[in-house]
Amino acid sequence: MTDARDVVPFLYEAGHLKRSARQGWWIAGVKNPESVAEHSFRAAIVGYVIAVMEGANPERTATLCLFHDLPETRVGDIPSTGKRYLTQAGAEQITKDQTAQMPPQLAERIQHVIAEFEGKATLEARCAKDADKLECLLQAREYVGQGNQQAQPWIDTMVDAVSTESGKALAAAALEISPDAWWYEIVASYGRK
Template identity: 55%
Template sequence: MADEQDVRALDYLYEAGLLKRYRRTGWVVAGVAAPESIADHSHRAAIVAAVVAELEGADPQRSAFLALFHDTQESRLTDIPYIGKRYLKAASNAEVTADQTAGMPEGLARLIGGTESEYEARESAEAVCARDADKLECLLQAVEYREQGTDTQAWIDTSFAALKTSSAQRLAKLALERTPLAWMHEARDAKSPK
C-alpha cells in the first residue's frame, strides 16, 4: 500500500498539471484566439525572474523558483479576470497553498508554503524580482499579442506601471521599442562562425 504522504505529493503534481490546461483569462477577454496557459506564463516568468534577479544582483535561482510557483493556487481558483476580482472574494493564496499541501511530507509542505509566503510578502530581493517577472512576462506577452493584431495596450500599461526594479523597467522600455522577432532576424542575418 502506498504511503499517504507520497499520495499527497503525487496528487499535487497532477494538480499542477491543470495549469497546462487553464488559459489565462485576461487574454480570452482581449480576444486572443488561442491564449497561453497559466503554465506557459509561469515558465517564462521563471526565466524572466532569473534574468531580472541577475541584473539586480539578487539570487537568480531563488527568484526563478519563486516565480515558477507563483500561480500554483490557480489550479484551484483558475485565473480570475481582473474585473471579476471586483465581485469575487477568493481564498487567499496562503489558504489555498495550505489546502494543497495538507498531508504531504512535512518538509515538502514547508518548502511549497514557504515559497508562497516569501513571494506574497515581497520583502526579499528575490521575491521583488519574481513579482516583477510576473508583470514583465505579462507585458512581453501583451506585446506579442499586439503584434498579432489584438489590442492589448491596457495590459501593457498596467504591467509596466507595476514594475519596481530598474532592470525590469529597462527591459520593459526596450520591449516596447523592439519587435518580438528582431532577435531572430538578427540571428539569421549574422555571419555564421566557421
C-alpha cells in the first residue's frame, strides 16, 4: 500500500497553483488575473471538447491539460516576454524532482503525463496544446470584454498557435461569439415559456 505521507506534499504543492497568478496578464494591465489553476481547469474542459471533436481520447487529453502547468510551482509562470532571457530546467526534469519522494508507480505516471504533453507526439497532446492556447484566447476575449484592450495581442497570437482543425474552428467561433452570449441567452429566456 502507498504511504499517503509520500503523496501529500505533492498535493500541497499542486495547490500552490491556486495562488499563482498568470504573469502575462499583469503585462496586459489586468489587475486581478486568473490563477494558473483556474487556467488549467478550463484548459482541461476545452481539451476534453477538442479531443471529442478530433476523435482523440478526451479523458487522457483532459488529464494532460490538468497537469500541464504543474512545473510552474517550482519556476513560476514565466511570461513569453521573459522566456528568451532565462535558462531553466525542462518541465520533465522539474516533474521528476516534484515526484521524487512519491511511490514509483505514481511518480512515473505523472512524469509520463508531462512528457507526453511536452512531446506533442500524440493526438491527445496536440489537442491539449491547442486547449492551452484556446483557453488563453477565451480568457483574453473576456478581459477585452471587461475593457482591457491591452489583452488583444493574446487573442491575435493564440488564433495562429492552434493547430487541430477542431481547435481552429473553436478559435474562429470564439472570435465571433461574445463571452457573455451564454448569459444573455439565459436572461432573454426569462419570461418565455
